[in-house]
Every structure is written in C-alpha cells, then in structure tokens.
Amino acid sequence: MAYALLANVPAIIGLYMSFFPPLIYALFGTSRHVSIGGIAVISLMTGNVVNSFTIESSLTIIQTNITDNTIRRDYNEVTIVMALSFTVGLIQLILSIFRFGFVTVFLSDTFISGYTASTAVLVLTSQMPDFFGIKIQHRTGFFKIIYIYIELFKRLRETNLITLTISISGIITIYTVKEYLEPYYKRMIKKWKIFHKVQIPIPIELIVIIIGTILSHKFHLNSRYNVKTIKTIGKGFRAPEWHQWKLLPLLVKESISIAIVSYAISYSLAKNYAKQLNYIVDANQELSAYGLCNIICSFFGCYPSASSLARTSVCVNLGGRTQLVGIISSIFLLITILKIGPLLEPMPKACLVAIIIVSLRNLLMKVRDIFTIGRVTKLETIVWISTFFSTIILDVDYGLIVGICVSFIVVILYHFRPRTFVLGVLDDNQVHNMSRHYSNARELPNIKILRFESPIMYFNGEYFNDSILKLLRDESKTNEKKLDSVNEKFIDDVQNGTHVIVDCSAISQIDYSGGKIFIQTIKELNDHKYKSLLGFTDNTGV
Known part of the structure; x- marks a missing residue:
C-alpha cells in the first residue's frame, strides 16, 4: 500500500500488486526466488505519469469550461496505470520475441547505482509533504525537485505536528528494530535453535500499521486533528476492465523507459540470486515473463511491476526455494483483500511514509559508491555523476536517457582511447x-x-x-x-x-x-x- 501512494493510485491497488504478479510470474519466470510486485523506483515513475495526465486533463477542463467532468473520468488514475502497465508489458514482450534480453549488458552496475540512488532521492522528496502533513502543488518537468523544496520550506509553518510525530516515531521504531533488534533476535534464535533453519523476520512494518490504525480510530485523528488517512480501501477485487486504447499511443515514451528500467532491475536481481544458489535464469524468458505479468495484471487494475530486493531477500531467508512462496503469500493477501482491507481505512498515511523512508536506506547508501568508483576509473565516475544529477534535476525519464547516452560515450572512449x-x-x-x-x-x-x-x-x-x-x-x-x-x-x-x-x-x-x-x-x-x-x-x- 505504501508504494501505491508513490504511484498516486488508491491503496487497494498496492494489495493487488502483491497478489496478481507473483501468481503470473510463477507460471512463466525462470528465477526460483525473485518476488514480483511494486517497488519504489517503478512506483515513482508511474506516479509521474499519473501526475502528468491528471494535471493535463485538469488544465483542459479549465481551458474549455467543460463542467460534466468527462475528460477527468477518461483520465482517472486507475485507467492510466492500467493502460501504462499494458503498454510496458507489450514492449517487453515484443523485445523478448526479438531476443533483446541482452540489452542489460549496456546498463552497467555504475549506471544502475547512480540511477537507483537518484530515484531514491526523488522518492524521499515525494514523501516530504506527507511526512510534515503539508499540502503542496504537484509539479512535473525540469528542476521540479528544487521547486518542491522551495514550496515545502515556505509552508513549514503549516506542519501538522501530530502527523510529524507519527512519521518520526514510525521511522525511529522501524529503523531501530531493523538495525539493532532484528540482528540480536536472529542470533538468539540461532543460539537457542528455535526455528533456526527458517529465519522469520520481525514484522515491524505490520506492527506499526496496526498500532497507527488503532490509535487513529481511537482518537479520531482525521476529523479532530486533520491527520491524512487512507480513508477508502474497500474490499474484494475489481472486475477485469478493457483498456482505453486511445491512451496507449500517448504512453509509449514513458512505457519504454519503465520497461527498460524494470527489466534491468528485475533481471539483475534474478541473475544475482541464480549465481549465489547455483542455477541459471534465461534473459529472454525473464523478459517475456515480466511482459506477460504486466499485460495480464493490467486488466485487474495493476501498474507496472518489478522484482523487489527486500521481499526477495526475505523469501530467501525464510528458506524459500521455489515460486511456491509467492503463491502462498498471495493466498494470505487474498484474505486481506476480501475481509481485512476496510479495517485499515483509518490508518494514517504517515505510517506508510515511515515505511517507505526506512526502506530507502539501502538505496540512499548507494551514494557512497561514487567514492569506490572514483578510485578505480574516472570515466565510470562521470557515468555515475551524470546519471545521478540528470535524474534528480531533469526527472527519471530524461535521467535514464542521459545515463545511457553517457555510458555509450564512455564505451566508445574506451575503444577510441x-x-x-x-x-x-x-x-x-x-x-x-x-x-x-x-x-x-x-x-x-x-x-x-x-x-x-x-x-x-x-x-x-x-x-x-x-x-x-x-x-x-x-x-x-x-x-x-x-x-x-x-x-x-x-x-x-x-x-x-x-x-x-x-x-x-x-x-x-x-x-x-x-x-x-x-x-x-x-x-x-x-x-x-x-x-x-x-x-x-x-x-x-x-
């Protein structure tokens, strides 16, 4: 649900993202361990697409004085992400048919490091309004991160202290458990030989959500203190919907970048675990599996998916050896979607903000890679710096283009000189x-x-x-x-x-x-x- 907020879609879509993609990937994928669903980078890129279309449609309504809201209905958030997921999946499927699985060799580790670190900064920035409980204008285009922080500092007086308290306490709680209590807990389990073969992590995120929801419901935080809550989750599944075909050509540019980035992240993760655990993944079959995931799941309200490092590492630590782990987790999510969803409606958004910010810590730490790379090669340092800053300043789509172009130039320079x-x-x-x-x-x-x-x-x-x-x-x-x-x-x-x-x-x-x-x-x-x-x-x- 936290990543659904990044994608600017209803929270229930986040549950769908954890339910449908693992089921589809289990049928077509070649990795035994990767967990498919929503991730921060792709959610942010999806959210940018949603913002661009909803803002554009709102401007059209104002300019043409249309009062029946027809355009807004055509461009609602879920319709946009469904069409986006279908287009991304179609591009990935076409690339797999033409055996383009090798494209990841052009995306170096240096490029991936700079790109993920910069998107982590953008994700962190996108959470700042909800962190402080401040409402600011949605912005797109070049230098948007600068304008966001300027407006944020201007509105700091409007900070909701209850929201800020929830955000800070949630971050401290989750970080403390993850960094200090969980390692101690694992050592004790190993020492006492209780479930020592299956390392069950402390579900601190779930605990924070439950406590936040109970407190919000008990003290009416939304109505009394104006704390933003999820409000509407609903239960059950959306009926499969046909796409708005007129949207597909408008989404091609954004879909290409999302298709490449999601595949690069997912395949690199699958390849890494395959090497560690001594089996082989097929690049083209993986590309095909990701494409089919996005195409099929798009009919059920999902946005583009990719492999999650955090969920995959949890599955491996729990002893998972096949995609049956994803199927079982989907069964448990089925109960949440059908019955428990409405109970989470009073949950403060600040709880999800805390979860997102703590989950970004490893991605943000990739900034340190620049020092290691700088000691090895200056040209690779240029790739990292150009990718990082162009993504932050120009946005994720243009950052991807700049990073790839600079990487190609570096390859050419290596051969020219x-x-x-x-x-x-x-x-x-x-x-x-x-x-x-x-x-x-x-x-x-x-x-x-x-x-x-x-x-x-x-x-x-x-x-x-x-x-x-x-x-x-x-x-x-x-x-x-x-x-x-x-x-x-x-x-x-x-x-x-x-x-x-x-x-x-x-x-x-x-x-x-x-x-x-x-x-x-x-x-x-x-x-x-x-x-x-x-x-x-x-x-x-x-």
Whole structure:
C-alpha cells in the first residue's frame, strides 16, 4: 500500500500488486526466488505519469469550461496505470520475441547505482509533504525537485505536528528494530535453535500499521486533528476492465523507459540470486515473463511491476526455494483483500511514509559508491555523476536517457582511447602494469613490453600507432638485474639492440584497416632498429 501512494493510485491497488504478479510470474519466470510486485523506483515513475495526465486533463477542463467532468473520468488514475502497465508489458514482450534480453549488458552496475540512488532521492522528496502533513502543488518537468523544496520550506509553518510525530516515531521504531533488534533476535534464535533453519523476520512494518490504525480510530485523528488517512480501501477485487486504447499511443515514451528500467532491475536481481544458489535464469524468458505479468495484471487494475530486493531477500531467508512462496503469500493477501482491507481505512498515511523512508536506506547508501568508483576509473565516475544529477534535476525519464547516452560515450572512449602501458616484472617473475599500483615493477634490460587493451580497428588504429611510438620515445627505466631464465644468445641480441614485445593478450580482434596500421607500426619499429616480437601473457596483473 505504501508504494501505491508513490504511484498516486488508491491503496487497494498496492494489495493487488502483491497478489496478481507473483501468481503470473510463477507460471512463466525462470528465477526460483525473485518476488514480483511494486517497488519504489517503478512506483515513482508511474506516479509521474499519473501526475502528468491528471494535471493535463485538469488544465483542459479549465481551458474549455467543460463542467460534466468527462475528460477527468477518461483520465482517472486507475485507467492510466492500467493502460501504462499494458503498454510496458507489450514492449517487453515484443523485445523478448526479438531476443533483446541482452540489452542489460549496456546498463552497467555504475549506471544502475547512480540511477537507483537518484530515484531514491526523488522518492524521499515525494514523501516530504506527507511526512510534515503539508499540502503542496504537484509539479512535473525540469528542476521540479528544487521547486518542491522551495514550496515545502515556505509552508513549514503549516506542519501538522501530530502527523510529524507519527512519521518520526514510525521511522525511529522501524529503523531501530531493523538495525539493532532484528540482528540480536536472529542470533538468539540461532543460539537457542528455535526455528533456526527458517529465519522469520520481525514484522515491524505490520506492527506499526496496526498500532497507527488503532490509535487513529481511537482518537479520531482525521476529523479532530486533520491527520491524512487512507480513508477508502474497500474490499474484494475489481472486475477485469478493457483498456482505453486511445491512451496507449500517448504512453509509449514513458512505457519504454519503465520497461527498460524494470527489466534491468528485475533481471539483475534474478541473475544475482541464480549465481549465489547455483542455477541459471534465461534473459529472454525473464523478459517475456515480466511482459506477460504486466499485460495480464493490467486488466485487474495493476501498474507496472518489478522484482523487489527486500521481499526477495526475505523469501530467501525464510528458506524459500521455489515460486511456491509467492503463491502462498498471495493466498494470505487474498484474505486481506476480501475481509481485512476496510479495517485499515483509518490508518494514517504517515505510517506508510515511515515505511517507505526506512526502506530507502539501502538505496540512499548507494551514494557512497561514487567514492569506490572514483578510485578505480574516472570515466565510470562521470557515468555515475551524470546519471545521478540528470535524474534528480531533469526527472527519471530524461535521467535514464542521459545515463545511457553517457555510458555509450564512455564505451566508445574506451575503444577510441584504450589504455596503453609498459609492463614490467616483480620479484615473483609475473608481468605487471608499471603504474602506481605496482611501483616496484621493473623492466627487463633493453626490453620494452607494451600492452594495448583494445581490439585494433579502423577508428583507433592511428592511436595504437601513436601510443606505441610515444611509449618508446619516453625514457626507459634501466635495471641491471637479469633473469636466470634468459639464455645467452638472447642476451647478446638484447645488448646489440632493443627488443619490443607487443603483448597481444587484450587485442581480441583486428579489422582490415587495423591490420594495415599494425603492420605499419611493426615496420616503423624495425626502422628504428627495434626487434619486434608479438607475445601473449596469461598472468598479467593489470
């Protein structure tokens, strides 16, 4: 239900999202462990689509002086998300038919880290009005996060203190249990050997919801203190509905980005658990399964779904080994949907805000990845920073485009200007990159070992030629030590002239133009009295 608020749909839709997708995925998916449903990132992207359409329809009503509210009925929230889910599923299904499951290889871990961290910031921002109990204007477009915080600070005097108290106490309670009590609880279970094979987590979110609902009902928080509550949940299922086909073409742009992001997140999670637990998931079948989930569930009021890290980890910790876990959880949800739903109507929205904010802690901590990435490679750092800030400033759709484009540019730069360096040896007689990481590496006397880390193609052939000759023009390091394994004849050759060994281990391909330049480079080396050799190393520490 918390994610339903992010998607700007009724709370009952959140229950549908936890009921229908696991049942459909169990039939078509290849992962044994992932739990399909609503997640923060996709819920936020869905909420942005809903906002854009509802605001647009409201403006149309005002401009045309229509009083019968026909347009508003056509663009109600549930109708929009149903059409969106169908379009997302259709795109994913088409991609799977054309075997496009490999597209995730273009979405690097750096890109995913920057994108999820930035969407976590946007999700956190979207919860601030309900956190303080303040009503602000819905905003879309560029720099919306800045305008939201400006308006929020202007309206801080309107803060509902009861709502703020519920939010803060809920966050403190959930965080304390998750970070401190639950680890202690697990250690005690393991020590006492009570259910030690099945690690049942403390259902603190459910406890907070129950306590908040009881207090709200007892003290009439909505009517007396103007605390926002869920108000209407209802019970039972919606009758399957046919889609508003005229909406589908209007949703294609947003659907493409949601389809790609949801697939990337879901498949990476499925692949991760498959590696850990030693089985295989099929990329194209997974893409097809996600598409069918979204298409079928769209007729029952669901918005686009994806794999949830939190729910999946809970399933694994509980000992789940098949998708039967999802089916059983859906059965329990069936009871809630049919009978218990209306009992939760007095629940303060601040309780759900607290749950969402605490659930974002791991995503927000991905901001620390920038320091690790920065120590490894500057180009990947650019990918992370550009993805993170473009998503925050421009919004999730444009952030996705910017991140992917910058990632492609970085890949191109890696091939246009690949690393070229001199190799040396350490005391272990293994060949290493003579950089600051291996400052003790030394060259063999009168021998240069050069490494070029890319295929030699028409677009980087000249760079190969220039970089090899430039390295040779630089002053070579000298070292008097000789390796015992070097034979006497070879030493004589070295003393009469300098040898150049081109390490071809990383040169996986040479095209026609690259081959011509490669031969030209060898000839130039020979003209400079170098004896050129081609070599391959299998123990290079780079």
